[in-house]
Amino acid sequence: MTSQARLAWLQSDVGGKRVLAIILAVIIVLPLLNLLVPPDSVFHVSSYTIGLLGKYLCYALLALAVDLIWGYCGILSLGHGAFFALGGYAMGMYLMRQIGERGVYGHPVLPDFMVFLNWDALPWYWYGFDNFYFAMLMVLVAPGLLAFVFGWLAFRSRVTGVYLSIITQAMTYALMLAFFRNDMGFGGNNGLTDFKDILGFSLQADTTKVGLFVASGVALILGYLLCRYVVSSKLGRVLISIRDAESRSRFIGYRVEHFKLFVFVLSAVLAGVAGALYVPQVGIINPGEFSPINSIEIIVWVALGGRGFLYGAIIGAVLVNYGKTFFTGAFPEVWLFMLGGLFVVSTLFLPQGVVGIVQQWKDKRAEQKAHAQGKTGEAVP
Amino acid sequence: MKMIPKHIPQHILYVDGVTKSFDGFKALNDLSFTVKPGELRAIIGPNGAGKTTMMDVITGKLKPDVGDVFFRDSVDLTKHDEAEIANMGIGRKFQKPTVIESLTVFQNLELALSGNRGVFKSLFHKLSGEQRTQIDEVIELVGLTEKRQELGGALSHGQKQWLEIGMLLNQDPDLLLVDEPAAGMTDHETELTAKLLRDISGEHSVVVVEHDMEFIKALDCPVTVLHEGYVLAEGTLEQVQADDKVIEVYLGR
Numbered sequence: 275m276t277s278q279a280r281l282a283w284l285q286s287d288v289g290g291k292r293v294l295a296i297i298l299a300v301i302i303v304l305p306l307l308n309l310l311v312p313p314d315s316v317f318h319v320s321s322y323t324i325g326l327l328g329k330y331l332c333y334a335l336l337a338l339a340v341d342l343i344w345g346y347c348g349i350l351s352l353g354h355g356a357f358f359a360l361g362g363y364a365m366g367m368y369l370m371r372q373i374g375e376r377g378v379y380g381h382p383v384l385p386d387f388m389v390f391l392n393w394d395a396l397p398w399y400w401y402g403f404d405n406f407y408f409a410m411l412m413v414l415v416a417p418g419l420l421a422f423v424f425g426w427l428a429f430r431s432r433v434t435g436v437y438l439s440i441i442t443q444a445m446t447y448a449l450m451l452a453f454f455r456n457d458m459g460f461g462g463n464n465g466l467t468d469f470k471d472i473l474g475f476s477l478q479a480d481t482t483k484v485g486l487f488v489a490s491g492v493a494l495i496l497g498y499l500l501c502r503y504v505v506s507s508k509l510g511r512v513l514i515s516i517r518d519a520e521s522r523s524r525f526i527g528y529r530v531e532h533f534k535l536f537v538f539v540l541s542a543v544l545a546g547v548a549g550a551l552y553v554p555q556v557g558i559i560n561p562g563e564f565s566p567i568n569s570i571e572i573i574v575w576v577a578l579g580g581r582g583f584l585y586g587a588i589i590g591a592v593l594v595n596y597g598k599t600f601f602t603g604a605f606p607e608v609w610l611f612m613l614g615g616l617f618v619v620s621t622l623f624l625p626q627g628v629v630g631i632v633q634q635w636k637d638k639r640a641e642q643k644a645h646a647q648g649k650t651g652e653a654v655p
Numbered sequence: 656m657k658m659i660p661k662h663i664p665q666h667i668l669y670v671d672g673v674t675k676s677f678d679g680f681k682a683l684n685d686l687s688f689t690v691k692p693g694e695l696r697a698i699i700g701p702n703g704a705g706k707t708t709m710m711d712v713i714t715g716k717l718k719p720d721v722g723d724v725f726f727r728d729s730v731d732l733t734k735h736d737e738a739e740i741a742n743m744g745i746g747r748k749f750q751k752p753t754v755i756e757s758l759t760v761f762q763n764l765e766l767a768l769s770g771n772r773g774v775f776k777s778l779f780h781k782l783s784g785e786q787r788t789q790i791d792e793v794i795e796l797v798g799l800t801e802k803r804q805e806l807g808g809a810l811s812h813g814q815k816q817w818l819e820i821g822m823l824l825n826q827d828p829d830l831l832l833v834d835e836p837a838a839g840m841t842d843h844e845t846e847l848t849a850k851l852l853r854d855i856s857g858e859h860s861v862v863v864v865e866h867d868m869e870f871i872k873a874l875d876c877p878v879t880v881l882h883e884g885y886v887l888a889e890g891t892l893e894q895v896q897a898d899d900k901v902i903e904v905y906l907g908r
Contacts, residue, residue: 509777527741
């Protein structure tokens, strides 16, 4: 990897560029096929498909966030679903306030569930969420702040490895229990739903759906570029050194906890953005999103796609979720077994995931072709 | 590499009366010794003599129960942590060679290069031509020119040791602590390593912990013998080898 050329950090990333090109093509072509091609044509893409793929794009961004910390810094977070859900709730609160008088109870300010609970005023933490920009700021701040406080305490105390994984799991579980409570003021069990519109556009309209789909794709592409920039910088190499030899990094003089905190917060913010884009597309956010099993599923996506490549996480998220959509439709009772099986298979046979297998196969072919001496292995990106 | 510091301290390292115990076992027991600027010093001792614990105390990994550890006469090392101490100018080489396996030789050395270690500085860091030259000089010094673009994990055991010494040099420390650098090396490599350490000393103070007597002989420097956490004897290798106490606990039996 050289850093002579400008943008070398992107040029050397062949797999990533391919994946980005596919995403770009998908978010340009599919909206056209949805909006311009008449529904009876074979080329028509249904709004259902758009919604489904939009969801996958959000999951891919979430997986990317997890790969940034797990693949590059060795932080195995089993609680990243929490940051996703917090971003989702921030968006959900905005969408709730947009409902206004159109709720079942027709209250001008209070969301339905508050009227139902006989609350007479909006809790203070709901203030400002009628403003889109404030809500979007909270999409970044809420997960970022949680990650900052949590990470600061954990990394400063040098909690690492499986112990860190366990407390991240506990964190998301605790949040799930908290959000289940009605008096938290986030809709309890039912969460936030019945959304009507976003920025004045009806969520039922095909054009809005397409808009959200494109926004998710753009967010994924920008998120990828950001992560790629980070891991290609010297900071990225410090992260790798922390992953490979934490105490060596410390004795070189790097404040390991600061680097971990930085990347953990960045990752949480990306997860929050993914959650915020996800919620208007699925139309609901409830405490189930905090469920520990969700966070574990993200790890399966990344592991299966290939950890430490960034684009591997995107591939993994899309593959597994496509599988999930297909199998939960066709054979709903076997999906969980399949998910468990996938995890076992990827751990045993695909330690570097799908991307790793392809890479190995390519390396082998290149070696056979060249069979010249002095061929050096490509550095891990 | 580095200009001569403004004032030359009397001692680079001053260890006085340090005791550190684990569950009642005294790994260090009233340990005292000093290292002068530019000095090369070998520390020997049987297993369990407290060599690694001594390194841990100096580099901030462990805090002593009692005793003083001063760096450059005035800095109390017991009040700082690993990263701070590393940035003050104390480099440490581990017994087991520890390089970053999935980075190249060049990248390993780049990480170790002295300079700002902050998060955001690292994010926007660009190598200057000068820094490139310095890295290449160190690569040559430790004899890894051919391996410049190889991954750390692909190096042989000896090469990893050298890379790690190179990383220490790139930190440009005043004091290098080197734990068993010759372990697992061939005779030829051992000889080269001794020469390398002799060359480095003078500009840097170097403390070498070692078992290998041939290596100590090749270093040709003052020797401190540790035993059960305290200094048993000090002097040239010949003096130490002639010392009755040393013969009894270490060389004898």
